Amino acid sequence: MNKNKGVAGEEPSGALMADVARLAGVAISTVSRALANPGRVNEKTRAKINAAARQLGYTPNAMARGLRVGKSNTIMIILPGSPYYGASQIIPQVLQSINKSLIQRGYNLMIANLDREEASERHILDLAFSGTVRGAIIFSSKLPEIEGRSPAGAGLPIVSMLFDMSDAGLPSVVTNDREAIRDATMELIRSGHRRFLYIAGPEGNYHDVERYAGVLEALRAEGLSEEAVSRSGGDLEYQHGFEIGIRAAEDFMKLAVRPTAVIATSDDMAISFMSIIQRAGLVIPEHVSVVSFDGSPVCEFCSPPLSTIKQPVEEMGRAAVELLLGAISQTQDAATTRTVIRSQLILRESIAPARD
Amino acid sequence: MNKNKGVAGEEPSGALMADVARLAGVAISTVSRALANPGRVNEKTRAKINAAARQLGYTPNAMARGLRVGKSNTIMIILPGSPYYGASQIIPQVLQSINKSLIQRGYNLMIANLDREEASERHILDLAFSGTVRGAIIFSSKLPEIEGRSPAGAGLPIVSMLFDMSDAGLPSVVTNDREAIRDATMELIRSGHRRFLYIAGPEGNYHDVERYAGVLEALRAEGLSEEAVSRSGGDLEYQHGFEIGIRAAEDFMKLAVRPTAVIATSDDMAISFMSIIQRAGLVIPEHVSVVSFDGSPVCEFCSPPLSTIKQPVEEMGRAAVELLLGAISQTQDAATTRTVIRSQLILRESIAPARD
DNA sequence: TTGTATGCGTTATCAA
DNA sequence: TTGATAACGCATACAA
Numbered sequence: 001m002n003k004n005k006g007v008a009g010e011e012p013s014g015a016l017m018a019d020v021a022r023l024a025g026v027a028i029s030t031v032s033r034a035l036a037n038p039g040r041v042n043e044k045t046r047a048k049i050n051a052a053a054r055q056l057g058y059t060p061n062a063m064a065r066g067l068r069v070g071k072s073n074t075i076m077i078i079l080p081g082s083p084y085y086g087a088s089q090i091i092p093q094v095l096q097s098i099n100k101s102l103i104q105r106g107y108n109l110m111i112a113n114l115d116r117e118e119a120s121e122r123h124i125l126d127l128a129f130s131g132t133v134r135g136a137i138i139f140s141s142k143l144p145e146i147e148g149r150s151p152a153g154a155g156l157p158i159v160s161m162l163f164d165m166s167d168a169g170l171p172s173v174v175t176n177d178r179e180a181i182r183d184a185t186m187e188l189i190r191s192g193h194r195r196f197l198y199i200a201g202p203e204g205n206y207h208d209v210e211r212y213a214g215v216l217e218a219l220r221a222e223g224l225s226e227e228a229v230s231r232s233g234g235d236l237e238y239q240h241g242f243e244i245g246i247r248a249a250e251d252f253m254k255l256a257v258r259p260t261a262v263i264a265t266s267d268d269m270a271i272s273f274m275s276i277i278q279r280a281g282l283v284i285p286e287h288v289s290v291v292s293f294d295g296s297p298v299c300e301f302c303s304p305p306l307s308t309i310k311q312p313v314e315e316m317g318r319a320a321v322e323l324l325l326g327a328i329s330q331t332q333d334a335a336t337t338r339t340v341i342r343s344q345l346i347l348r349e350s351i352a353p354a355r356d
Numbered sequence: 357m358n359k360n361k362g363v364a365g366e367e368p369s370g371a372l373m374a375d376v377a378r379l380a381g382v383a384i385s386t387v388s389r390a391l392a393n394p395g396r397v398n399e400k401t402r403a404k405i406n407a408a409a410r411q412l413g414y415t416p417n418a419m420a421r422g423l424r425v426g427k428s429n430t431i432m433i434i435l436p437g438s439p440y441y442g443a444s445q446i447i448p449q450v451l452q453s454i455n456k457s458l459i460q461r462g463y464n465l466m467i468a469n470l471d472r473e474e475a476s477e478r479h480i481l482d483l484a485f486s487g488t489v490r491g492a493i494i495f496s497s498k499l500p501e502i503e504g505r506s507p508a509g510a511g512l513p514i515v516s517m518l519f520d521m522s523d524a525g526l527p528s529v530v531t532n533d534r535e536a537i538r539d540a541t542m543e544l545i546r547s548g549h550r551r552f553l554y555i556a557g558p559e560g561n562y563h564d565v566e567r568y569a570g571v572l573e574a575l576r577a578e579g580l581s582e583e584a585v586s587r588s589g590g591d592l593e594y595q596h597g598f599e600i601g602i603r604a605a606e607d608f609m610k611l612a613v614r615p616t617a618v619i620a621t622s623d624d625m626a627i628s629f630m631s632i633i634q635r636a637g638l639v640i641p642e643h644v645s646v647v648s649f650d651g652s653p654v655c656e657f658c659s660p661p662l663s664t665i666k667q668p669v670e671e672m673g674r675a676a677v678e679l680l681l682g683a684i685s686q687t688q689d690a691a692t693t694r695t696v697i698r699s700q701l702i703l704r705e706s707i708a709p710a711r712d
Numbered sequence: 713t714t715g716t717a718t719g720c721g722t723t724a725t726c727a728a
Numbered sequence: 729t730t731g732a733t734a735a736c737g738c739a740t741a742c743a744a
Contacts, residue, residue, distance in 0.1 A: 026714075026715085027714065027715045027716075028715090029714075029715065029716075029717095030713085030714055030715070033713095033714085040713080041713070041714080042713060042714085045713085045714085064720090066720095067719095067720050067721065067722085068719080068720055069720085070720065131721095
């Protein structure tokens with residue numbers, strides 16, 4: 001049955017189920033059953049079949065199975081556009097976590113990039129409509145849509161991660177942005193800070209709205225006016241964090257009365273911000289305290305070590321996988337939910353009491 | 357033919373080729389030909405077919421095609437074990453670059469992780485033997501092998517990237533490690549440095565061997581003794597770069613005569629190294645110059661900005677894809693080659709003349 | 713408990 | 729240039 005038994009020039013292409021069946025002396029369907037429903041086949045024949053399969057190094061053909069059962073076992077993760085090393089030093093961690101969870105559940109992970117080019121949207125939609133993928137975890141604030149085709153139209157379950165897209169009908173796994181920033185801001189206020197610079201992600205973005213709201217809540221709670229905070233940024237995406245931080249530093253230096261504390265909405269922003277203002281002669285945290293968002297590993301080794309709100313990316317990845325596989329296995333749609341996993345504020349030397 | 361035409365409770369699952377054929381009033385095989393070999397079908401019927409396909413939003417089923425033609429169009433990238441955010445802030449860039457190249461050529465990218473657990477090796481081998489993937493780009497210094505099964509045994513073309521594995525028979529895309537480090541070291545020697553600390557990756561590793569050889573070559577070229585360089589590290593993998601740098605800093609502080617220049621074999625090592633020795637009161641570059649390897653974006657914003665040898669990861673990714681697709685399309689194996697793409701030394705303020 | 717037979721959606725061979 | 733038909737490798741309904 002296996003046509004490639006060593007013919008020169010032919011690549012060997014593993015044993016087939018038929019080969020196993022013949023070696024075990026049973027029908028092909030029995031092999032199939034033995035492998036899929038071990039309970040529904042005689043123990044002795046099952047042993048024979050397993051032995052034969054092992055001997056031949058048999059591995060079921062995934063495409064044949066997929067075609068037959070009408071489902072793929074591949075999940076796609078949609079990452080933000082190029083280059084995405086900016087905002088997310090955490091992407092490798094997320095991939096790692098998601099991939100591991102998926103493998104445990106018998107799934108594979110495929111990568112897709114969503115940038116501004118139409119080709120990338122088309123590719124993602126093809127992945128969906130060609131039946132290549134069974135579900136998607138999206139990591140970007142926009143959904144691909146082109147010529148009226150959308151992943152939802154392909155009947156593809158999608159879960160959003162990091163970005164809350166429950167408004168768009170996607171179950172989302174996010175962290176408690178608002179609360180986390182509020183707590184960090186209150187921490188700053190309690191240590192005497194009264195004037196703040198907030199370095200924003202893209203304006204109107206869920207996270208920006210939530211995080212800025214967190215700042216305002218803290219001000220209100222502590223009896224300060226909203227005037228206490230200036231904003232910088234708002235026009236670039238998170239993946240351009242370094243650039244946002246650079247511009248924020250310029251804004252900062254120009255302010256008549258300088259804030260004593262800076263709240264950056266990604267680590268990258270804070271890192272380039274600190275770098276620039278230090279070159280300009282300012283000292284952190286003496287002249288200005290800095291706290292940021294993400295919790296990338298490098299923060300620990302910044303100078304000074306950077307306080308950051310650490311997103312629990314591993315947990316978020318696991319939660320996203322749970323949600324997605326749940327939506328896949330159930331025929332009814334999962335209720336549109338927002339799963340919140342708490343961040344953790346890591347205090348380091350970039351924060352000090354205000355010295356007014 | 358499409359059984360799911362709006363029946364409540366049934367998810368719509370795109371149009372089939374048969375649907376297109378019926379709408380266009382031709383046979384299925386004609387549709388197939390029109391889509392695959394547009395040249396071999398009458399222009400008018402082709403137009404009809406295209407119109408029908410567009411109208412129905414037809415996308416070919418990838419698994420059916422894959423099964424029929426006996427090939428998948430998915431490439432897998434094998435990333436080093438968990439957590440791999442350490443040594444490679446550059447991984448997202450690499451993924452980006454590879455994915456983009458692959459998509460242009462009609463392929464998809466699947467992720468696999470290779471850590472110390474047997475499950476991960478098994479998963480990778482299953483991906484290979486199940487026909488899920490057509491080729492692999494490997495990013496790790498070891499190959500999965502378990503129970504005698506190996507990717508090569510599955511007839512799977514593999515290309516190694518970053519790591520030179522041409523000894524193991526894999527075409528490899530690497531950078532000019534030795535030369536790059538040699539040039540950087542000579543740069544240091546020329547500006548007066550005479551004592552060096554070399555922070556190593558895992559001992560015996562190709563890169564470590566090459567890079568250390570580069571240091572020695574530079575010393576020799578400038579008439580210095582090999583005694584001029586001390587080594588630190590050697591027992592941890594690159595993904596533990598931060599930890600390696602921390603230990604190196606401890607080693608450094610203990611040395612009787614301290615080196616005036618440090619050569620780290622990854623950015624992470626240098627970043628944590630600088631952080632620790634600065635906390636100990638040393639000043640960079642006054643007391644010690646630092647240069648590292650990788651070229652991650654964050655180096656620009658270290659304090660001081662970190663000199664680094666930038667690996668051209670985008671180019672390397674493209675080259676790896678070219679090599680792999682070449683090996684896939686040709687029946688004969690590609691000659692085992694080593695493709696070298698030159699790194700670029702980026703000089704920043706972490707380097708200054710020795711002040712002896 | 714096991715075997716036979718059919719079909720998943722596509723491509724490719726062969727006639728027409 | 730087009731159409732009927734047979735695989736691809738597996739899973740499952742049904743018969744034995």
